[in-house]
Amino acid sequence: MTTISNPLQDILATIELTKTNANCPQQVTLLAVSKAQSASMMREAYTAGQTKFGENYLQEALEKQTELTDLAIEWHFIGPIQSNKTQAIAQHFSWVHSVDRLKIAQRLNDTRPKNLPPLQICIQLNISNEVSKGGVAPQDLEELASNIVSLPQLKLRGLMAIPAPTNNVHEQRAQFKQVRECYDALLAKGFVLDTLSIGMSGDYKVAIEQGATIVRIGSALFGSRLGLTKKDTVTNED
Ligand SMILES: *Cc1c(COP(=O)(O)O)cnc(C)c1O
Numbered sequence: 001m002t003t004i005s006n007p008l009q010d011i012l013a014t015i016e017l018t019k020t021n022a023n024c025p026q027q028v029t030l031l032a033v034s035k036a037q038s039a040s041m042m043r044e045a046y047t048a049g050q051t052k053f054g055e056n057y058l059q060e061a062l063e064k065q066t067e068l069t070d071l072a073i074e075w076h077f078i079g080p081i082q083s084n085k086t087q088a089i090a091q092h093f094s095w096v097h098s099v100d101r102l103k104i105a106q107r108l109n110d111t112r113p114k115n116l117p118p119l120q121i122c123i124q125l126n127i128s129n130e131v132s133k134g135g136v137a138p139q140d141l142e143e144l145a146s147n148i149v150s151l152p153q154l155k156l157r158g159l160m161a162i163p164a165p166t167n168n169v170h171e172q173r174a175q176f177k178q179v180r181e182c183y184d185a186l187l188a189k190g191f192v193l194d195t196l197s198i199g200m201s202g203d204y205k206v207a208i209e210q211g212a213t214i215v216r217i218g219s220a221l222f223g224s225r226l227g228l229t230k231k232d233t234v235t236n237e238d
Pocket of ligand 1: 079200
């Protein structure tokens with residue numbers, strides 16, 4: 001029995017229980033957020049059955065990818081994107097959850113290798129209006145979505161959001177509900193979407209009740225990151 005197996009099974013069981021209790025019709029996928037976790041820890045999680053992993057920092061992810069080439073991992077990029085990193089992201093990931101402006105979408109499209117399937121995209125939505133955080137404002141969402149749909153090497157799947165952290169379940173629910181309403185508004189306009197990437201370790205049950213189809217879970221699965229996260233050096237930020 002690997003050390004990661006118990007928390008993994010617990011989270012998967014909690015996801016199912018939450019769906020049952022709230023009568024949720026949607027499928028919910030667990031994305032294991034492995035930033036600041038070692039390649040060997042990821043290998044353990046993979047051996048325990050987890051195949052989808054989310055990474056925030058390109059350099060760290062690329063190093064782990066070279067150690068894990070023998071595993072059929074589906075790699076998701078979920079961190080802030082600098083424009084000088086778009087080519088490597090387009091080459092080395094299947095999904096990007098954190099697209100929040102057209103320039104980045106265009107560069108991902110232009111550098112996505114033609115022999116690979118389209119890059120699966122979520123637009124990151126900023127519902128908390130914090131200037132410091134990533135994400136497109138709700139009023140600019142539809143235009144960005146329309147532009148992304150016209151890019152052939154990208155496939156728009158849905159929305160991602162990181163609400164302001166709070167332990168208050170009512171506040172969690174209100175924030176996820178806002179994301180859900182923006183998602184439903186796009187569906188009503190005719191966009192074909194199937195992905196709502198909301199919910200992290202502290203709030204994924206509430207996110208599932210509000211329609212999450214991907215929950216991005218790090219610390220509840222791997223334990224705390226102990227401040228080990230190694231950030232890419234910020235150069236040439238646009
Ligand atoms: C770190 C991170 C997570 C996981 O957070 P936990 O609270 O450890 O589950 C999810 N999404 C994004 C974008 C992150 O940066």
